[in-house]
Amino acid sequence: MADVQAYKKKNRLGRKKTGFILLFLAPTMIAFCIFYLYPIITVFATSFCKWDYTNMLNPEFFGFDKLWENYKYIFCKYPYFWEALRNSIIWAALGVVIQMPISLLIALAFSRKVKGVKIIRNIYMIPCMISSAAIAMIFLQLYNPSYGIINPIIRLFNPEFSDNILLLKGPAFIALTCEYIFITGTTTLMILGNIMVIPEEVREAAMLDGASGLKQDWYIILPMIKEILRTVSILAATSGFLIYNEVYFLTKGAAGTYSISYIIRELAITSPRTQFGRANAVATIQILMGMVIILVINILYSISLKKKIYTGKDGNVQ
Amino acid sequence: MSVTKRKQQSKGANNLSGATRVVTYICLAWALIVALFPITWLILSSLKENPMARPGFQLPEAIYLEGYISTFLDLHVMRYFGNSLLIAGISVIISVVTISMSAYVVARMEFKGKKLVSILLYSTMFIPATALTYPVYNLINRLHLYNTRGALILIYSCSGIAVSFFVIKNYYSNIPKDLEEAARVDGCGYVQTFIKVIFPIARPGIATAAVLAFFSNWNEYYWASLVLIDRKKMTVPALLSTFTTAFATNYNGLFSAMVIIILPPIILYCCFSKFFIEALSGGAVKG
Numbered sequence: 001m002a003d004v005q006a007y008k009k010k011n012r013l014g015r016k017k018t019g020f021i022l023l024f025l026a027p028t029m030i031a032f033c034i035f036y037l038y039p040i041i042t043v044f045a046t047s048f049c050k051w052d053y054t055n056m057l058n059p060e061f062f063g064f065d066k067l068w069e070n071y072k073y074i075f076c077k078y079p080y081f082w083e084a085l086r087n088s089i090i091w092a093a094l095g096v097v098i099q100m101p102i103s104l105l106i107a108l109a110f111s112r113k114v115k116g117v118k119i120i121r122n123i124y125m126i127p128c129m130i131s132s133a134a135i136a137m138i139f140l141q142l143y144n145p146s147y148g149i150i151n152p153i154i155r156l157f158n159p160e161f162s163d164n165i166l167l168l169k170g171p172a173f174i175a176l177t178c179e180y181i182f183i184t185g186t187t188t189l190m191i192l193g194n195i196m197v198i199p200e201e202v203r204e205a206a207m208l209d210g211a212s213g214l215k216q217d218w219y220i221i222l223p224m225i226k227e228i229l230r231t232v233s234i235l236a237a238t239s240g241f242l243i244y245n246e247v248y249f250l251t252k253g254a255a256g257t258y259s260i261s262y263i264i265r266e267l268a269i270t271s272p273r274t275q276f277g278r279a280n281a282v283a284t285i286q287i288l289m290g291m292v293i294i295l296v297i298n299i300l301y302s303i304s305l306k307k308k309i310y311t312g313k314d315g316n317v318q
Numbered sequence: 319m320s321v322t323k324r325k326q327q328s329k330g331a332n333n334l335s336g337a338t339r340v341v342t343y344i345c346l347a348w349a350l351i352v353a354l355f356p357i358t359w360l361i362l363s364s365l366k367e368n369p370m371a372r373p374g375f376q377l378p379e380a381i382y383l384e385g386y387i388s389t390f391l392d393l394h395v396m397r398y399f400g401n402s403l404l405i406a407g408i409s410v411i412i413s414v415v416t417i418s419m420s421a422y423v424v425a426r427m428e429f430k431g432k433k434l435v436s437i438l439l440y441s442t443m444f445i446p447a448t449a450l451t452y453p454v455y456n457l458i459n460r461l462h463l464y465n466t467r468g469a470l471i472l473i474y475s476c477s478g479i480a481v482s483f484f485v486i487k488n489y490y491s492n493i494p495k496d497l498e499e500a501a502r503v504d505g506c507g508y509v510q511t512f513i514k515v516i517f518p519i520a521r522p523g524i525a526t527a528a529v530l531a532f533f534s535n536w537n538e539y540y541w542a543s544l545v546l547i548d549r550k551k552m553t554v555p556a557l558l559s560t561f562t563t564a565f566a567t568n569y570n571g572l573f574s575a576m577v578i579i580i581l582p583p584i585i586l587y588c589c590f591s592k593f594f595i596e597a598l599s600g601g602a603v604k605g
Binding site: 016017018020021023024025027028029031032034035036038039040042043105106108109110112114116117120121122123124125126127129130131132133134135137138139140141142146147149182183185186189190192193196212213214234238241242244245248249260261264265268269276279280283284286287290291294 | 343353424427444446450451452454455457473476512537539544562572586
């Protein structure tokens with residue numbers, strides 16, 4: 001950026017200003033380069049290299065004729081890739097389909113003046129303050145077949161049941177999902193903040209038109225907070241797509257619960273035959289898929305935004 | 319979004335219709351259950367001498383605190399809290415100071431490439447840390463920081479740029495421009511203006527970003543479990559993964575240790591809940 005701005009300095013004051021801008025921008029940009037730019041370039045470049053435990057120190061470029069070697073391995077030979085990708089995409093979708101609506105419903109409930117709502121709101125935030133690793137540990141105990149609490153509940157319906165649900169294909173996936181998906185404190189508050197800035201007059205006008213309660217929420221409030229709903233959807237989808245702790249603590253990938261993040265770590269670090277090149281190929285796919293998810297959500301929302309403008313009632317706020 | 323203050327909520331519940339009322343109460347009840355169910359179970363179990371014998375929500379026969387005592391005596395939890403506090407604290411200071419500087423420049427000055435800087439920093443929100451696993455791990459090794467607290471401090475200082483950046487930048491844009499101009503007229507240079515005028519005014523916004531960053535660093539597990547192997551240096555979340563083996567069949571000990579681990583953030587939250595709720599809702603909700 002230095003040379004881009006160089007010509008801008010015409011006088012001494014300008015030079016001083018440029019110096020100030022550079023000085024103040026530099027630390028963050030350095031942090032960005034160390035932690036994001038350099039790793040992303042490495043990930044991308046080495047995803048086309050032979051690089052594993054046999055040549056730890058010097059990755060070897062495959063050459064253009066065998067450019068896709070790592071990707072071929074990941075797609076065709078690595079046994080868990082497709083399972084992991086499918087799971088991660090499902091978790092991303094559940095973020096939009098389940099997590100976002102829950103956040104919204106609870107935010108709407110919090111926005112009403114009911115007795116005790118403040119206390120409940122504060123309590124609802126507690127799980128967000130605890131490390132997701134700790135939450136996963138707690139649920140690992142809850143799901144334990146001998147002393148947990150889930151098995152006795154299942155036994156009410158099926159007295160024979162004595163398996164560990166984390167080892168059953170299907171239930172394990174559901175159990176893992178239930179562990180994190182209902183913890184929506186942060187996003188609920190973000191939505192609530194946006195509901196609260198809607199001017200009282202808007203509600204009053206809606207009231208005069210006969211729209212109150214749920215009807216008002218649906219026709220008046222919802223279109224006004226679309227922007228934050230989009231942000232929350234993106235947050236929920238990307239965090240669902242990136243799940244790692246939950247998999248690590250609850251199942252370690254057993255019973256069909258691998259996630260993309262989990263296989264990256266397994267390939268790159270944990271397995272005895274570390275395969276950096278291949279791990280980075282998966283990482284490249286992860287970054288690209290993340291972008292695709294964000295793009296898809298943005299497109300979905302802009303389509304629905306256009307529709308709302310057609311019906312009117314939109315765009316009064318923000 | 320503007321931080322207007324208004325007396326809303328004054329009406330509302332009194333004229334809620336039946337259906338709305340029912341839906342609201344169901345949502346509130348659900349919120350309570352989700353938040354309290356796991357923690358209540360954990361605390362109850364930690365007070366039972368043998369959680370296996372009285373599983374579920376049965377009350378303990380007698381309150382049994384042996385697990386707590388032994389956790390403090392044998393597990394040296396205070397050491398891990400110390401580690402976490404040190405690592406999270408230092409990295410928050412580094413990142414918040416640097417980001418509050420850069421955010422000021424981006425919020426207040428015109429220069430070429432400003433948009434690019436914003437986009438780059440914003441994009442970090444959507445770059446998965448896990449995808450960067452190996453390059454960062456490798457970098458740490460090459461800097462000879464593997465298995466040191468410095469590694470985590472470096473990682474935490476550099477990660478999570480986006481959230482702090484936007485929280486702080488938003489706060490700056492609410493500060494009237496006249497203040498800087500007045501300072502400039504009084505003969506303050508750019509750096510002086512920032513240190514003497516802007517920084518003190520923006521303190522609440524910067525503090526918000528700091529608290530959010532502190533919590534996320536305190537709770538971070540992925541990197542902590544990756545770069546630290548020495549038990550003595552571990553942070554609290556990294557310690558968790560050693561629990562299942564450490565407490566093979568001593569469930570009372572396991573539950574007590576877990577309660578002790580989750581308690582400090584909860585207590586901290588209870589003290590600062592007002593602050594938190596305002597921060598996360600963009601100042602629109604009063605705690």
